[in-house]
Amino acid sequence: MKISENWLRAWVNPAIDSGTLSDQLTMLGLEVDEMAPAAKPFSGVVVGEVLTVEQHPDADRLRVTTVNIGSGEPLQIVCGAPNVRAGMKAPVATIGAVLPGDFKIKKGKLRGVESQGMLCGASEIDLEDKIDGLLELPADAPVGADIREYLELDDHVIDISITPNRGDCFSIRGVAREIGVINQLPVTAPEIKEVAAVIADQKNVIVDSGGCPRYLGRVIKNVNTKAPTPAWMERALARSGIRQHSILVDITNYVLIELGQPLHAFDGGKVEGAVHVRQAAAGEKLVLLNEQEVELQEDVMVIADDAKALAIAGIMGGLSSSVTDETAEIFLESAFFAPLHIAGRARRFGLHTDASQRYERGVDFELPMAAMHRASQLIAELAGGEFGPITAVEQAALLPKREAIALNQAQVDQLLGYAVEPAFISDALSRLGCAVTVQAEGEWTVVPPSHRYDMAIYQDLIEEVARIHGYDNIQISLPVMDVKLAKYADQFELAQLRQTAVTLGYQEAISFSFADAKLEKQLNPQVQPLALANPISSDLAVMRSTLLSSLIPCVQYNLNRQQSRVRFFELGLRFDYQDASSIHDLKQVPAFALIAAGPRTAESWHGKPAEMDFFDFKGDVEEILAAARLKAEYVRSERAWLHPGQSAEILLNGQSIGYLGRLHPSLEAELDLSATWVAELDQQAILQTYVSNFTELSRFPSVRRDIALLISDKINVSEIQQLIEKTGGELLDSAWLFDVYTGQGVEEGKRSLAFALLWQHPSRTLEDAEIKSGMDNILQVLENTYQATLRAS
Structure with missing residues (x-):
C-alpha cells in the first residue's frame, strides 16, 4: 500500500525525520519497502502568472511572454507550449534554477529574442504529464510561491507491505494509529460532519445473504458529476497509486485510503426497484466496470436490484449501473461484508481490487457509518447534491464478536x-x-x-x-530453566525400530487398515474377516487380520512396474478375530511386518546378484531383534500360507511373538509372485522395556574348543544350543553352530553339527582340567538327552 507522508503527518506528526518514521513503521511490523520522494530534487521554480503572449518574430511555434513572478520586473520568457495564454498560472524556472537531471537555467536567446527563464510543464519538475504543454496551476495559486512548497513536492510516498493479519492498516487512519501509539501522541482525525437529509427519497434494502451483517445506503440527487476534483485530493490519490477518474469515484477512493472503508456509488436512475444483497444464481452473468463479462456461481454474493445483478459485493461494480457524466442521482453504498464470503472470489475472476484486498482481510465492522458520513460530507462540499436519509440494515447476530481476554503480568513476563x-x-x-x-x-x-x-x-x-x-x-538474557530429569527407562522406541528397518534396506509403507477379502482368505482360510458396511472399494472391503494383506499388494504394484527388488516394512494395527463372537470382542493388535522380494543385493559390478534365501531374511529379523536386545528362539512354523520347509515361529520366553518365512509356493503362484519373504511380529513384544547390564570384560585369555556331534536331524538346533549353554555353567562364555554336514559318513536320519565353545574366567586363567570337565559334562548330557555322539574326524 502506498500513502503520502504529508497525508499521514496531517493525522499524527511525531518530531522525527522521514527515515526514523520509516524505521518505526518497519519495527511495528509494517515493513516499508520504499520511501520515495514525490519529486526529484530541483530548485529555483516558483509560481508565475503569464501577463502577455505575443508571436515570436522569427519562429511560428514560439511565443514571447511576460511573466509575473511576484518580485521585480516581469520576466520575458520565450515559450513553445501550445497552451500558453495570458492570465494562466504555471511553474517558472528562474535564472539559476536547477531542474531534475542537473539541468541549469541560464539567460539566453531563442531565435534572437532574450529569454529570462523557462515556463515548465509537469515533466520538467518530475511530475506526470497529463497534457501537451505547460502545467496549469489553479487560479488561486499564490504568485511567487516556491513550487515545491505549493505542490508539496517535498513529500514522500511510503510503500508499506501489509501482512495478511493487519487489514486494519490498509488506510491512513490505521497507519496513523500505529505511529500515534509508538510515539505516545494523539491522532488527529479530520472532523466528520453529518450531512442532514433534505429529501425523503430512499431505496428499500433487502439483505438475503449471511455474508452481509451490515449494509448502509443513501440516495443523493442532483449531484454535479462533472465537478472538478480539487488538486489536494488528486495529489493525495496520485501518491497512493490511484489515478483520477471523476469526482464521485475520486471521493470514494479518497475515503477508502483515508479510513479503510470501501464504498461504491451506483447510478440511482439505473437501479430498478429495491436494492438486494443476495447470493448469485448459478450461471448468472454480469459485465463489470472493466468491461469483463463474468459468469457467477452460487457462492458469490452480489448487489442487485429487482431485475438484475449490479455488482459483485465487495469486489467490483457492474458497468450497467456505473456513474457517468449524465448521472443525476446516485445510490451510495457503505457495507461490512464478512471476509470468508469475499476471500478467493476476486482471484477466481482474475481480479484484484482495492476493495477485495481489504474485505478479504477484514474491514472494521463499526466503520461503515463513519465512512458514509465522511463521503457525504465530501460530496456535499465538492459536488453538491440533495441527500436522503441513510438506510441501514443489520443482522446483529452475524456481526463479529469481540470477546474479553484475560491477561496478567506473569503471562507477559513469562512469554517475553x-x-x-x-x-x-x-x-x-x-x-x-x-x-x-x-x-x-x-x-x-x-x-x-x-x-x-x-x-x-x-x-x-x-x-x-x-x-x-x-x-x-527486548533484553538479552539466558532463559531460566528448571530442569527435572525424568527417570530413565531403557526401551526400544518406535523411531529406533523404524531406523533399524531402514538401515537394513527396507522402506516404510503406510496403508489402510482395510484389505481384500479374497487375499485375507488366501492367507488364512480359517478367518472370517469383518466386512465394512460402506467400503471405499471392493479391494478394501474388510478389516485386515494381518499386515501382509496390505503389504503384498504393495509388492505386486512395484513388481508390475519393473521394480525387481522390493523391501517394505509397516507398523500398524491388525485385527484379531480369534474368539471374537461379535464386533465388541474384536482385538486391535499393534504389529510390525516385513516383506522382501527379489535378489539379496542390488545389481553391481562386484558380482552377480544372488536370490535371497531363508537365512538372509532370518538375518534381517535377527538384526531387528538384536537392536531391541531380544534373544529369540526359532521353531518350524505350521502356518498354512508359509513354505513348510522355509518358515519359523519366533519364540520369546517360550511364547510365540510372530513368524518369518517364505510364502507357500502355491500362494506365490496364485498371486503371480516369485520367492517372497514375509515376517510379522507383535509390536509390543519388540518394544518392551529392557534393563541394561554391564559386565566388565575379562582381561584373561579365552579358550576355544570345537565339538562335532552326530545327532538326529529331527532335533532343533536351538534346543541343542540351549542345552549346551545351560550345561556349560558360568565358565562357558558363548557357543555357536559353525558347520552342518550330511552325506557320506553320516547315516540317514542324522546330521553332523559342529559347535564352537568359548571358555573364559572373569578373574583368572583357566586350567585345562576345568575346560575338560566342562566339555565332558556337556557331552554326557547331550548323549543322555539326545543320544548324541562325537563324530570321528
Missing part, C-alpha cells in the same frame, strides 16, 4: 522473558484501541477493538505489548 511495567501494558493496549479493565494489580480484562481481527488469545496481546515496547528493547 523480561518484565514490562504494568502501566505501559495498560497504556499500550488502550492506545491500540482496546477496552482495558484493571481487575487487580497486574491483572486485566481486555476487549479488542472492532478493527483487530488478529487479537483472540492472551498471546496476541503480549505480542502487541512487545511490538509497541520495541523489539530492540
Whole structure:
C-alpha cells in the first residue's frame, strides 16, 4: 500500500525525520519497502502568472511572454507550449534554477529574442504529464510561491507491505494509529460532519445473504458529476497509486485510503426497484466496470436490484449501473461484508481490487457509518447534491464478536522473558484501541477493538505489548530453566525400530487398515474377516487380520512396474478375530511386518546378484531383534500360507511373538509372485522395556574348543544350543553352530553339527582340567538327552 507522508503527518506528526518514521513503521511490523520522494530534487521554480503572449518574430511555434513572478520586473520568457495564454498560472524556472537531471537555467536567446527563464510543464519538475504543454496551476495559486512548497513536492510516498493479519492498516487512519501509539501522541482525525437529509427519497434494502451483517445506503440527487476534483485530493490519490477518474469515484477512493472503508456509488436512475444483497444464481452473468463479462456461481454474493445483478459485493461494480457524466442521482453504498464470503472470489475472476484486498482481510465492522458520513460530507462540499436519509440494515447476530481476554503480568513476563511495567501494558493496549479493565494489580480484562481481527488469545496481546515496547528493547538474557530429569527407562522406541528397518534396506509403507477379502482368505482360510458396511472399494472391503494383506499388494504394484527388488516394512494395527463372537470382542493388535522380494543385493559390478534365501531374511529379523536386545528362539512354523520347509515361529520366553518365512509356493503362484519373504511380529513384544547390564570384560585369555556331534536331524538346533549353554555353567562364555554336514559318513536320519565353545574366567586363567570337565559334562548330557555322539574326524 502506498500513502503520502504529508497525508499521514496531517493525522499524527511525531518530531522525527522521514527515515526514523520509516524505521518505526518497519519495527511495528509494517515493513516499508520504499520511501520515495514525490519529486526529484530541483530548485529555483516558483509560481508565475503569464501577463502577455505575443508571436515570436522569427519562429511560428514560439511565443514571447511576460511573466509575473511576484518580485521585480516581469520576466520575458520565450515559450513553445501550445497552451500558453495570458492570465494562466504555471511553474517558472528562474535564472539559476536547477531542474531534475542537473539541468541549469541560464539567460539566453531563442531565435534572437532574450529569454529570462523557462515556463515548465509537469515533466520538467518530475511530475506526470497529463497534457501537451505547460502545467496549469489553479487560479488561486499564490504568485511567487516556491513550487515545491505549493505542490508539496517535498513529500514522500511510503510503500508499506501489509501482512495478511493487519487489514486494519490498509488506510491512513490505521497507519496513523500505529505511529500515534509508538510515539505516545494523539491522532488527529479530520472532523466528520453529518450531512442532514433534505429529501425523503430512499431505496428499500433487502439483505438475503449471511455474508452481509451490515449494509448502509443513501440516495443523493442532483449531484454535479462533472465537478472538478480539487488538486489536494488528486495529489493525495496520485501518491497512493490511484489515478483520477471523476469526482464521485475520486471521493470514494479518497475515503477508502483515508479510513479503510470501501464504498461504491451506483447510478440511482439505473437501479430498478429495491436494492438486494443476495447470493448469485448459478450461471448468472454480469459485465463489470472493466468491461469483463463474468459468469457467477452460487457462492458469490452480489448487489442487485429487482431485475438484475449490479455488482459483485465487495469486489467490483457492474458497468450497467456505473456513474457517468449524465448521472443525476446516485445510490451510495457503505457495507461490512464478512471476509470468508469475499476471500478467493476476486482471484477466481482474475481480479484484484482495492476493495477485495481489504474485505478479504477484514474491514472494521463499526466503520461503515463513519465512512458514509465522511463521503457525504465530501460530496456535499465538492459536488453538491440533495441527500436522503441513510438506510441501514443489520443482522446483529452475524456481526463479529469481540470477546474479553484475560491477561496478567506473569503471562507477559513469562512469554517475553523480561518484565514490562504494568502501566505501559495498560497504556499500550488502550492506545491500540482496546477496552482495558484493571481487575487487580497486574491483572486485566481486555476487549479488542472492532478493527483487530488478529487479537483472540492472551498471546496476541503480549505480542502487541512487545511490538509497541520495541523489539530492540527486548533484553538479552539466558532463559531460566528448571530442569527435572525424568527417570530413565531403557526401551526400544518406535523411531529406533523404524531406523533399524531402514538401515537394513527396507522402506516404510503406510496403508489402510482395510484389505481384500479374497487375499485375507488366501492367507488364512480359517478367518472370517469383518466386512465394512460402506467400503471405499471392493479391494478394501474388510478389516485386515494381518499386515501382509496390505503389504503384498504393495509388492505386486512395484513388481508390475519393473521394480525387481522390493523391501517394505509397516507398523500398524491388525485385527484379531480369534474368539471374537461379535464386533465388541474384536482385538486391535499393534504389529510390525516385513516383506522382501527379489535378489539379496542390488545389481553391481562386484558380482552377480544372488536370490535371497531363508537365512538372509532370518538375518534381517535377527538384526531387528538384536537392536531391541531380544534373544529369540526359532521353531518350524505350521502356518498354512508359509513354505513348510522355509518358515519359523519366533519364540520369546517360550511364547510365540510372530513368524518369518517364505510364502507357500502355491500362494506365490496364485498371486503371480516369485520367492517372497514375509515376517510379522507383535509390536509390543519388540518394544518392551529392557534393563541394561554391564559386565566388565575379562582381561584373561579365552579358550576355544570345537565339538562335532552326530545327532538326529529331527532335533532343533536351538534346543541343542540351549542345552549346551545351560550345561556349560558360568565358565562357558558363548557357543555357536559353525558347520552342518550330511552325506557320506553320516547315516540317514542324522546330521553332523559342529559347535564352537568359548571358555573364559572373569578373574583368572583357566586350567585345562576345568575346560575338560566342562566339555565332558556337556557331552554326557547331550548323549543322555539326545543320544548324541562325537563324530570321528
